[in-house]
Each structure stands twice: as C-alpha cells, then as structure tokens.
Amino acid sequence: MQLYNTLSAEERAALIEESGKQRLTLSFYAYANIEDPQAFRDSLFVTWNKLEVLGRIYVAKEGINAQLSLPADNFYAFKDHLDTIPFLKDIRLNVAVEQDDLSFLKLTIKVRNKIVADGLDDATFDVTNKGVHLGANDFNKMLEDPNTIVVDFRNHYESEVGHFKGAITPDVETFRESLPIIEEQLQDYKEDKNLLMYCTGGIRCEKASAFFRHKGFKNVYQLEGGIIEYTRQVKEENLESKFIGKNFVFDGRLGERITDDIISQCHQCGKPCDNHTNCANEACHLLFIQCDDCKASMHNTCSAECLEVIQLPEEEQKALRRGVNKGNMIFRKGKSDKLTYKHSGVLSDTPIATATKPVRARIRKTLIGKGEHYYPKAGVGQFTIEQGELKAGDKIIISGPTTGEQQLTVENMRVNGNEGAVATAGDKVTFNLPFRVRLSDKLYRVL
Structure with missing residues (x-):
C-alpha cells in the first residue's frame, strides 16, 4: 500500500504538463474530534493519491487543514469522498481565485499536534465560543462603521502585498506572535468597539475569535471563509472589494490577484511590484518581492553575496550548505537588511500602480x-x-x-x-x- 510520494516534484511537474489536464486549486478546514489521526491520514493518502490529489494537508486530533490541487475531472469524485466522512460532508471548498496547474507538486499529509500553530492552550478557554461569521456584504458594511477595528491575522509578507483598507497589519512572522500583540494594542477597546478579523481562508480566525472572546472582547466578528470566499462573494454579488492588492498563498503561485491595485514595491529597486520569489541561493532561500528587471540582473537572488554564491560550481555550493540547518524558512525568513524597500507594520492603503492582466493561453x-x-x-x-x-x-x-x-x-x-x-x-x-x-x-x- 503506497502511503508516500514516489515521484519528485520535477517528475510530477513533467507529468502534469504532458497530461494537458487542467487542475483546480482549493482549500478547506474543519475542526473535529479525530481519534486516530495517523490512521485517518493514511486512509486519506490512499484515496487521494488515486485521484491525483497534490497538496499540503495537516491532520491532528482537533481536525484537518488542507490546501491542494487535483484534476478538474476528478473534482466530483473527490467531493463524493469527502461526503463519506461525517464531519466533512457538504463542507465548503474555497476554490482559488487564480488557477495554476503547478500550484502543488507533491501530496504531503502530515500528522501534527495542531492544524494551525497558534501556541494556545486550548484547555484554558472554550474554543467553540467563536466570533460571529460575516459574509462579504455584511463585512463591508461593518468596515464602514467608525466603531469598528479591523485586524489582519496574517504575517507581514502576506499583508504587504494586499490587505483590507484601514486594517491593523501586525509586523509578525507567525500567527502565534500576533495574538498577544493585538491583545495588548486593543486592551482599551474590549467593551465598546467591534473587533473585525480576517485571514486567508478563515482557519486562523476560528481560533483567534474564541481567544479574544475569552479575553473579554464583547463584539467579535470574523470574515466567513477568509479572503478567498470574500472574493468569490464580491464577484458573485457585484460588491465593491474593500480588499486591495494580492492575496498571498502558500503554494507555487505565491499569490493570487484580488484587485488590480499594486500597493508594494520591489524590495531591491523600489519599482511598484507585488510578485514574491525565493532567493535562488539554496542556502538562503529568502522570500522577497522582486520585479522582472531585478530578477534578470540579479539572477533571482536577493543580494550581491547570494549572486556570487550561485556562480560557484554546484559542489562548492553544496559544501557551503553542508551542516547548516535552514529549517522551514521558505515563508518565514521574509526580512533582511539587504532589502532596501521592504515594508511591514503600518501599511498604506494607497495604490502606487495598476497591474496589467497577463494573457494566458495553453501552449502545446x-x-x-x-x-x-x-x-x-x-x-x-x-x-x-x-x-x-x-x-x-x-x-x-x-x-x-x-x-x-x-x-x-x-x-x-x-x-x-x-x-x-x-x-x-x-x-x-x-x-x-x-x-x-x-x-x-x-x-x-x-x-
């Protein structure tokens, strides 16, 4: 029984390209009581591998958090399988705003202590006492209320390229860092302000809203389905998007455009840009924003030092990396004193450029x-x-x-x-x- 990947990311990418099949990128989460997460994980892998599902999925005793892609032809078979699992029956699937066949290249299902690393002791408060869920229209209305404080519960590199107008955007690298910072910053508004929160797909706000209610905040609200579902409703109901820019995503796309507004800059030259990349120096792999001109001149590196490293023979580069424990820095190491135009913390709502829409056509x-x-x-x-x-x-x-x-x-x-x-x-x-x-x-x- 196959319970792990047998193909490399490169081999899988080649197969996807050769198949010519269009794939759907989607996400979902559910809090539930899973008695045996390992057995549940293994059963998912067996079934989803047959359906050509690729993605990053976390399973814990408290539930499941999934970001994945699959051939469009297999969508209903996948949905039918979810419906056989009681706590996943009829679950809302957040379909990506922008599709990319190569958003995921491996099927990775991991058993974790929690499906989101929030650093909270769930036994100390009622995790089911969550905030009021708001759809896009009601969320927009509450944003207009002067008695509302809106908070972005994502990381600095996410909010830099896109956020709701007027949002507090904590200068943090992890979700767990934002909770005490926001609590301290808003401690004087527990009784008389509407605390309105949002994140990418809604999962971070599920726990955060319960935490803040436990901490004494009276009027706690959260965006139902996060930015992804908000965008779908905005388009379906022809509403104004109060979110500007891009929605950062944790897959090969690194972002999906919500509005044509560009609110960030190339971290190297300062030109309007909101395209994230990872430094080509494998010993660095810094996540940063880089325009096409800098990408060409710097060969996809973040600094002169990294540019020098990638010119070395591969064996010398491997020798430099040997013994260095990078850890999971792909999405966390988003700051460097080499990035002259990096912004975080208090961010502007004023667009500095308008994005041009690429013309996409499938090439044989x-x-x-x-x-x-x-x-x-x-x-x-x-x-x-x-x-x-x-x-x-x-x-x-x-x-x-x-x-x-x-x-x-x-x-x-x-x-x-x-x-x-x-x-x-x-x-x-x-x-x-x-x-x-x-x-x-x-x-x-x-x-």
Missing part, C-alpha cells in the same frame, strides 16, 4: 530535457537532451519552481562542446540565456 509542448548548469559570466545555460531532439530555430520553454516559465527561441547552440544545429537524446547542449538555469528546470520544445 513536449518535454525533451533537463537543466544541468548555468555559467553566469558567459550567460550560457547547459541542458541534457533526454528524448526527442532540439534544433536551432526551435521555440522552447524552460520551466521550474523558481525559474517560472520562460519562453524563447534557440538561435545558436553548441552540441557536446561544438557548434551544432541538431541535438538528440544523450547530447549536452548549451546556448545563451538571460536567466539562470537550475537542476530542477525542465526543457520543453513548443509544438
């Missing part, structure tokens, strides 16, 4: 090879052709978790070190590139 392509090396001083990428062939003049796509999807035409190339016009399986091919190639990158020929 076939996988022919993988990335091997990049020579930054020469601006040359090296690939191994694994199947099919590549000819000078072919249109190609280079795709990877960090690289994104880059399309270009191969003008001239070298095959096995010599000038050549055709490369076939087994050949090493090099050609000029304006960006860095990584071992995780795949080479596709556009059909």
